[in-house]
Amino acid sequence: MKSELEVFREYVRQRGLRWTQERKLILQKIFEIHEHFDVDSLHWLLKQNGVKVSKASIYRALPLFIDCGLVREVDFSDGHWHYEHIYGHKHHNHMKCLGCGEVREFEEPILAQVDQRLTQEYGYSVVFHQLEVRGYCPACQKAGEETRAR
Amino acid sequence: MKSELEVFREYVRQRGLRWTQERKLILQKIFEIHEHFDVDSLHWLLKQNGVKVSKASIYRALPLFIDCGLVREVDFSDGHWHYEHIYGHKHHNHMKCLGCGEVREFEEPILAQVDQRLTQEYGYSVVFHQLEVRGYCPACQKAGEETRAR
DNA sequence: TTTATTATAGCAATTTAATCTCAATAAATA
């Protein structure tokens, strides 16, 4: 399997774009982070590592990473975008707790059937889907019960 | 079944909030719109109807409507929130075409199973879920093929 | 290897959605 850097290098070449140090450094960092991130935290992390890259460059690089399937946007309903690297990972969905805000990932094989049905029934060609679930984790349910009991 | 106005009136009473003309007018308009809307379009529509309500009031009212289950946020990945009234409607999901941007709604009974599994397997209590699908509608697929053939 | 071309980086300015401040107002209730 090609590395994420190779995938991006190829993508960039095909489009007459350029393989720059900044893009390489940003992409490397993204694949070192094994959690979700946003532009701010990514910028801060790079800075911590002595890598000087402007936020503007991050904002300009992300759509490219997304376009070639290395990264995706994640909606945590908190006013700005979050991201995660997806290349080399199984598709998964997110469940965010409305109490503590913790995000848990889960796989859901059944969703492949949904994509299939959309193709068969409506003639859509599905590129991707995203299931976001909101609710309460076990700990927050418990905490809620105790609060109510008082 | 209670009307949306009654539901909101009750919600407002229970919380010591106030049943204002502005909130009534906004809510009525939202239930007249049988499509998705955003703050701008809702504000514009009200204006067209001679209803003077500020955007600030719309921004302040929406979280209340959402909290009592009359309205929900919809993510169309275009930089700002969209909304739709849901009270009295079946739960549905959205498929947005990456070509023309058209949004199509579809029902997906299978998703109830997903919620159930999250409860059984992880102990989560699911409040709501949202499946967003992206792809290409039949028309855009055809247009794409023709373009490529040239 | 050197030169020419042009996409990209960085910075600051700008845009836009959304939130907040505050004085005036209107809804609830005593």
Next chain:
DNA sequence: TATTTATTGAGATTAAATTGCTATAATAAA
């Protein structure tokens, strides 16, 4: 009807994201 206080509207403010511009660096051509 008077009193209390949540809500309104207008504009200021915040924060995320985008853009304009010049210098720079990546690539192609010589």
